């Protein structure tokens with residue numbers, strides 16, 4: 001077995017920390033340095049012993065033998081396992097501590113969900129299996145759909161969209177289909193200033209012109225401004241409720257009524273449903289479509305942990321235009337997935353298909369497990385505890401950080417702060433980076449755009465009071481350094497594997513392909529990945 005070639009890999013020290021003992025390995029205790037996998041194992045090595053005989057190609061395969069090396073790093077199994085385990089230790093995870101990213105609902109994923117999703121009857125099935133062998137899986141989709149309709153007070157739901165933004169597209173396409181079906185082509189979608197970026201992006205992607213509606217000084221949609229803009233060219237509005245300032249849109253019913261009176265339709269961004277699940281039925285507020293992020297409200301893992309799922313509940317006006325496929329129960333009680341538009345007498349006006357197959361089955365099983373284990377009363381408590389925790393954060397920090405809507409009454413499930421009151425030259429970014437040194441994933445920063453230097457903290461209901469107190473204590477300590485002008489904060493994080501990276505360069509010009517072999521001198525060829 002070939003040893004991986006570590007020549008050319010040189011430990012990189014956390015830059016400029018004179019008080020840190022330089023070790024020969026680059027590791028500092030349990031803070032591990034780890035090169036790229038291509039630096040660990042030079043091309044040409046092989047991590048596995050093959051019999052010379054076994055590698056002799058059969059006559060049948062001989063014409064397909066590669067002429068060039070495949071350019072994969074050759075590592076043995078233990079080396080590979082260590083590489084990824086060492087990398088994973090540089091990662092922050094919801095299983096490690098609070099993840100207070102506003103607008104993301106990073107809550108604990110109950111292990112019960114995982115156990116259910118791994119049951120062979122769910123995990124080992126294939127989407128092309130005959131329908132009569134997957135009746136249980138179809139029943140999960142049907143039952144989850146039923147819960148979603150009941151919780152939102154809506155008569156229909158499209159289960160197939162694969163994330164929140166995908167659900168938005170589904171809703172907007174249904175709105176367009178409904179308008180076109182009545183011969184009404186409209187060109188404009190109205191979106192509030194504080195909208196999540198996916199809202200205007202969705203409307204633009206679907207071919208609409210996007211126009212902003214201003215917010216009031218209290219951080220809510222300006223109803224008068226909205227009413228003034230409504231007219232025969234407005235296809236609809238996209239409103240997030242609770243909104244991205246962490247506030248409930250109290251005028252939602254009046255907004256829906258006004259939009260309907262002007263012939264438009266109402267899209268509600270339901271990503272923040274966690275704050276109101278079991279308390280408010282969005283259907284009662286007159287909306288026509290709303291996506292639900294199963295991966296937020298109903299706890300299925302997301303971000304690095306797994307895919308999303310964004311079912312869209314629909315009103316009577318939009319239900320006939322829902323996408324295929326959908327689950328249908330026939331008179332004998334058999335379930336089937338209706339796959340074709342033309343063949344479907346059930347939904348002749350469907351706008352079409354958004355996904356191959358039926359959606360995120362693994363997320364469906366997890367979300368349903370979460371709902372059934374909480375029950376209706378438990379889901380209501382989820383919302384109450386999420387809101388309680390956010391208000392605890394808001395009121396524990398509003399003497400230290402500026403809370404721009406602190407006078408607008410209690411917040412919903414997230415607390416919003418601005419950069420007002422920091423020492424000259426100190427920014428929201430400094431607070432976020434300082435929080436990394438404290439051992440926390442930072443909150444959402446610079447969003448929503450309506451607040452200068454915004455910091456949006458969403459603790460979720462799964463944090464205990466003592467967990468919140470630790471986070472609050474760290475935020476207070478870092479915020480007071482920013483107020484006092486502590487220069488060391490400007491170069492934080494000091495205790496993470498890396499300092500500040502050129503995040504703009506990394507985002508705009510990511511280098512995703514390893515280009516360099518180690519030079520003979522032993523100097524690593526710098527990969528262009530930001531800041532390494």
Ligand SMILES: *Cc1c(COP(=O)(O)O)cnc(C)c1O
Nearest residue numbers: 103163164165196198269271308
């Ligand atoms: C997360 C989020 C979205 C987008 O959902 P994805 O699943 O990430 O596509 C849209 N709107 C709001 C308010 C969100 O928080």
